[in-house]
Amino acid sequence: MALTKEQIAQRIAKEVKDGYYVNLGIGIPTLVANFVREDIDVDFQSENGVLGMGPFPFEGEEDPDLINAGKQTITTLPGASFFDSAMSFSMIRGKHVDLTILGAMEVSQNGDIANWKIPGKMVKGMGGAMDLVASAENIIVAMMHTNRAGESKLLKKCSLPLTGVNCVKKIVSNLAVIELVDNSFKLLERAPGVSVDEIREATEGNLIIEGEIPEMKL
Amino acid sequence: MALTKEQIAQRIAKEVKDGYYVNLGIGIPTLVANFVREDIDVDFQSENGVLGMGPFPFEGEEDPDLINAGKQTITTLPGASFFDSAMSFSMIRGKHVDLTILGAMEVSQNGDIANWKIPGKMVKGMGGAMDLVASAENIIVAMMHTNRAGESKLLKKCSLPLTGVNCVKKIVSNLAVIELVDNSFKLLERAPGVSVDEIREATEGNLIIEGEIPEMKL
């Protein structure tokens, strides 16, 4: 069965390693924090100027001066720090953040990503995404494998305006874990109960399938 | 009589206006702070990261963590702030400092200045001087009109490696106050008892003398 959004987040959480500084995008990526192992040390960076984000505040303890990049009220953990936007992007462009997890509307087989604009229709802006994808050495995309019409979002070439080129390293979708290599999507894992054929069907770009493809462990 | 170093500083202090942020170079410029009128508000910036410098500390109250750009122990005044070197030069390059006062080995009639190197002999470095002269809109040079051999230091063209081009606006020497205009040194004031001829004699570059030249008031 295809993964829920929570399960996508849960699977991505396994990619978060001890000692990582992690930037989480809005949407599914935000949920990743809930599933990271408790026995490792991980710091979450928010590009609006917070390092060491903690959980949401208890009711009545919310502070309008303390939000994350999704404008949600948050708390901080001991060892946290606040800083201005220029310094925040020094962390990002300067490759001090170890892992970036973000959503996508489309990804192409060469690692291009589109997630900020649908011409003439939806124009929310790129926020920090262009800085993140241009700078991060380690980018994981959390996304649905297909759109509501059932069309693949893993393409030979993106149709929407790009956010960054040649930058995505890994995708965790509701159907599969995929690595980007050799200008192709390489299938690493299947969602529990999802067949290789279903994934092939849902992937427009070139899909590499080598040997037995294991089911994900959540 | 030619001015003493203290008197040069005293004359320059008259150029310091209410509301100015001022950067003082090492040597004579440092002395300027002692002569600024007490009824105006002036803040001294030191490029090693201090705004709001005060007088030297009382004996026994010196702090090795609190020095000026000449490495002298200092104090700060109420409203002072400390900052890093990059921010310090943001103030300087960003034209937030209103007046820069510094020394020179040579100045040429087009406003070039040389004050950091004598090839093969003296190489101390430019420190912050190149940033200051390239950025400041208002630069006053404090200098001796001639060197120890009696040769002019106000030249048609500098012989020493330059610190900056086309940047000096005014010179206060031991002999005169001079403005740089029309690729020339324009004589504004004479040191008390110093004749126009003496100044002409001591100036290699093109000297403009218009009308009666008043004596400086100190």
Added chain:
Amino acid sequence: MINKTVSGVQEACQGVKDSMTFMLGGFGLSGIPENSIAELVRLNVMDVTCISNNAGVDDFGLGQLLQKRQIKKMISSYVGENAEFERQMLSGELDVELIPQGTLAQRCQAAQSGIPAFYTPAGYGTEVAEGKESREFHGKMHILEKAFEADFAFVKAWKGDAAGNLVFKGSARNFNPNMCGAAKITVAEVEELLPVGVLDPNQIHIPGIFVQRIFQGKNYEKRIEQLTVRKRS
């Protein structure tokens, strides 16, 4: 000590005119200069260009200027929370330049610092790079971005003093420090205007040299956009 205090928001906004370019601090509704924005609405300055990470919500923050059609052009990184904004943009009434958030911050910082231009990898290969120079450094492509030019910067700090020194709180800091000194005139409104000498010189985020006018702000609403809480277990 040079005194930057003005009597209030009206004196602070003197000189504001139609067709000017403004920088406004804040991320979402956090750390926005509420008093200055209200005054810009009251003054009814028209055809202004606003450099601000976001555009407020429909009825708060820059949304108030949008409602009155005072804004000719927005330079922002994310405008997703404002339906009126999206409508004006898609209909062509509003000119919008969307740029990467880090580039926005750095173009402010560059203006503050007298750095006319710098290279960044953000946006290479995208619409953002169109018409801009690109260049390879260390095997990676970068684009040349230029410092902003603006007439006024409006920022909001937590604490300040008459010297113009500023201290920010939490994530309300965001773009505010980067915009100080990045425009011809910087106006700072503060929640608490303290006597000079109270702030620790080691702990000042923005030295007063970057600020031309400072005043004690009033009636902060500090609206929360996305209230997210957890239950006590």
Added chain:
Amino acid sequence: MINKTVSGVQEACQGVKDSMTFMLGGFGLSGIPENSIAELVRLNVMDVTCISNNAGVDDFGLGQLLQKRQIKKMISSYVGENAEFERQMLSGELDVELIPQGTLAQRCQAAQSGIPAFYTPAGYGTEVAEGKESREFHGKMHILEKAFEADFAFVKAWKGDAAGNLVFKGSARNFNPNMCGAAKITVAEVEELLPVGVLDPNQIHIPGIFVQRIFQGKNYEKRIEQLTVRKRS
């Protein structure tokens, strides 16, 4: 919270090798990483390049490495207080690149920030501009300067915690914050290593993400170069 604490200067300097490039904080002798410098002397690493605003005095600070001829090249803005330095430079034993102080700070900052290059007016028309691209912005000439590349940055802070967060004091701050995260590995020595959570998150000058190793420094001498005092009247 990611723990950056190491046992002391020896562990902090692990991986230091001959021919590496180091950044060292400090202005004159103020805010220099005394413990790390002493360890570099003890380790006797040779042929190193040092990026540091000054070169210490004859027998203190970087002067100690100069005395032992460990330094192949210095990149500094001002070296006037060190006779041995001047001798080695004029005799050609030491390679010296003198650059404007603001450019030095900004090249550190650029390295920290992932900005590969930027334009500055400093040095245009001088020796410093030789071999560099120049370009006009707003009617004024600027030169293109590049981010530094270094193996280690050694910095000294006043207070710090296990997360690597740093707070500096007075003018001992200087280049130290700009060098954090500007090299492959940043080593911070602090006068006071505090438990995590003690430092106010609003008042941290350098967040721990820019620091790889932190340790409690020992026996700070904090030598004063120019003791200037006034008499009590």
